[in-house]
Amino acid sequence: MIHDIAIIGAGMVGASLAAELAPHVRVVLLEAEDAPGYHATGRSAAFWEECYGGPGVVPLTRASGAYLDEHGFLTHRGALYIGRAEDAAAMADFRASYEGTGVAITPLEGASLAAMLPQIRSEWRHGLHQPASADIDVAGLHQHYLALARRHGAETVCRARIAGLGRADGVWTLTSERGETWRAATMVNAAGAWADTIAALARVPAIGIAPLRRTVAVLRVDPPAPADLPLVIDINGGFYFKPDGGRLWLSPHDEIPSAPCDAAPEELDVAIAIDRFQQVTDWRIAAVERRWAGLRSFAPDRLPVYGFDPEAAGFFWFAGQGGFGIQTAPAAARLASQLLLGTAPDAMTAPIDASAYAPERFRGGFAQQSVWKSAR
Numbered sequence: 001m002i003h004d005i006a007i008i009g010a011g012m013v014g015a016s017l018a019a020e021l022a023p024h025v026r027v028v029l030l031e032a033e034d035a036p037g038y039h040a041t042g043r044s045a046a047f048w049e050e051c052y053g054g055p056g057v058v059p060l061t062r063a064s065g066a067y068l069d070e071h072g073f074l075t076h077r078g079a080l081y082i083g084r085a086e087d088a089a090a091m092a093d094f095r096a097s098y099e100g101t102g103v104a105i106t107p108l109e110g111a112s113l114a115a116m117l118p119q120i121r122s123e124w125r126h127g128l129h130q131p132a133s134a135d136i137d138v139a140g141l142h143q144h145y146l147a148l149a150r151r152h153g154a155e156t157v158c159r160a161r162i163a164g165l166g167r168a169d170g171v172w173t174l175t176s177e178r179g180e181t182w183r184a185a186t187m188v189n190a191a192g193a194w195a196d197t198i199a200a201l202a203r204v205p206a207i208g209i210a211p212l213r214r215t216v217a218v219l220r221v222d223p224p225a226p227a228d229l230p231l232v233i234d235i236n237g238g239f240y241f242k243p244d245g246g247r248l249w250l251s252p253h254d255e256i257p258s259a260p261c262d263a264a265p266e267e268l269d270v271a272i273a274i275d276r277f278q279q280v281t282d283w284r285i286a287a288v289e290r291r292w293a294g295l296r297s298f299a300p301d302r303l304p305v306y307g308f309d310p311e312a313a314g315f316f317w318f319a320g321q322g323g324f325g326i327q328t329a330p331a332a333a334r335l336a337s338q339l340l341l342g343t344a345p346d347a348m349t350a351p352i353d354a355s356a357y358a359p360e361r362f363r364g365g366f367a368q369q370s371v372w373k374s375a376r
Contacts, residue, residue: 003028003155005340006174006184008162008198010036012138012326013318014190015145016333022152024341028182029154030174032161032194037142039262040192043294044326045216045249047231047242049079049133050103051094053324056303058101059352061324063331065132067348073141077228077242079133080108080116082280083126083235090235091126105130117232119281126235133231135242138326145329157182165202172202172314186340188316193260193295195319204312207305207362209320211295212255215269218290219248221283232280239276247289250277258295265293296323300362304328306336307358316340317359 003026007014010031018029033039048068050061068074083091095105108127114120116129150156157180164175165187172187191198193211200206224246231242234253241250252273256266270291278285299305299320309315318336321328335349335357345352 001183002171003182003184005186005188006030006172006182007188007190007318008174009190009192009194010146010156010158011039011041011190011192012037012142012145012329013192013321013332014188015142015149016329017188017190017318017336018154018156019145019148019152020333020337021340022149022154024337027149027154028184029149029156030160030162030176030182031156031158034158036146036156036158037139040294040296041138041142041326043216043263043292044136044138045240045242045251045323046136046138046326047077047079047133048074048136048327049130049231051079051081051098051105051130052327053322054302055097055101056356057324057328058098058103060304060328060331060335062102063348063352064328067330068136068141068327069134071141071144073137073144074134075137076134078230079130079233080230081128081130081233081235082113082117082120082124084123085125087235088126091128094235095128103130104132116230117281119283121280121282124280128235129230136326141326141329145333162198162201165198167202167314170314186314186316188318188336188340190318192319192321193258193297195297195317197260199315202312202315204309204315205363207317207320207359208300209297209305210300211258211260211297213258213263213293214251214296214323215254215265215273215293216249216251216291217265217270217273217288218244219250219274219277220246220286220289221248222286223283225283234276234280239273239280241277248283250274252276255296260295263293263295265291269293298322304332304357305359305362306332306354307339307360309359310363
């Protein structure tokens with residue numbers, strides 16, 4: 001059997017794209033691990049925050065918000081960027097960078113800031129409140145997309161780590177480590193941290209998708225963290241934390257270069273996170289109850305890569321989605337499906353400039369426009 005599209009990677013990005021494509025074409029979704037979502041999807045900090053990823057990602061995030069909310073995957077929280085006296089210019093620059101994007105940002109000082117974050121130390125005197133931020137039910141969203149894909153006939157295969165790729169007569173042959181093979185007219189590289197590895201197997205020039213390790217620790221604090229505490233983010237990118245059941249999820253906002261792997265937390269990174277946290281608040285840390293790490297993968301310009309590679313027939317990039325791949329999943333998948341099928345933008349994707357994310361920016365030349373052209 002020749003599928004129309006084979007998607008490598010069944011995390012959030014691959015699952016969401018399969019769900020968008022399956023009503024229209026024959027899709028096989030290939031996952032290397034025992035179950036989908038083992039890596040970045042299963043290790044997310046689980047928030048939707050309009051500024052996360054920078055102004056270039058805002059159109060994808062905002063376009064995704066309505067879908068996530070309407071389907072019950074968002075719980076309102078709000079986000080608070082904080083800084084010290086010497087960070088006033090950085091705060092002003094940050095706010096200015098989002099002018100015209102539609103993101104609402106409100107400055108806070110003094111008592112207003114302390115009311116939102118009672119444990120804040122006095123030297124942290126500047127705040128920017130981003131009220132639209134919310135928690136995401138990541139597991140629920142992922143299962144939603146896997147179920148949609150399955151309902152429309154997509155085949156999902158686990159333990160299908162790809163070891164060989166070849167193309168002949170307009171068809172890709174994908175071979176797993178166990179010797180299984182699948183054939184498809186178009187191949188989608190949604191392999192996250194392994195995106196450039198998949199490109200190498202296909203003899204496609206790498207884009208430079210760099211995996212970076214991110215650490216999270218769960219702290220039991222005294223007094224317990226209030227449920228309505230916002231997501232708190234250092235304006236200089238040194239930490240973020242958010243509440244969960246009286247605990248706090250804390251990250252040093254680290255970006256440690258890593259080979260693609262099953263990422264594990266380093267004690268030093270946890271210690272750095274705690275040190276930074278104690279400089280911000282007067283919470284007493286009773287225990288570090290849990291810690292984990294995941295890989296966030298970025299293209300050189302830190303924007304995602306969506307589109308056919310102009311130098312490789314039938315090879316579609318859906319990668320480089322950093323830490324924002326979950327919060328942008330609805331719009332990214334809808335946009336990628338339209339690029340694959342050659343269909344027009346709809347209400348969700350019309351405000352998005354797809355060319356900003358095209359792989360041509362690393363290549364030059366012209367990308368193919370649809371799965372049907374790539375199959376000929």
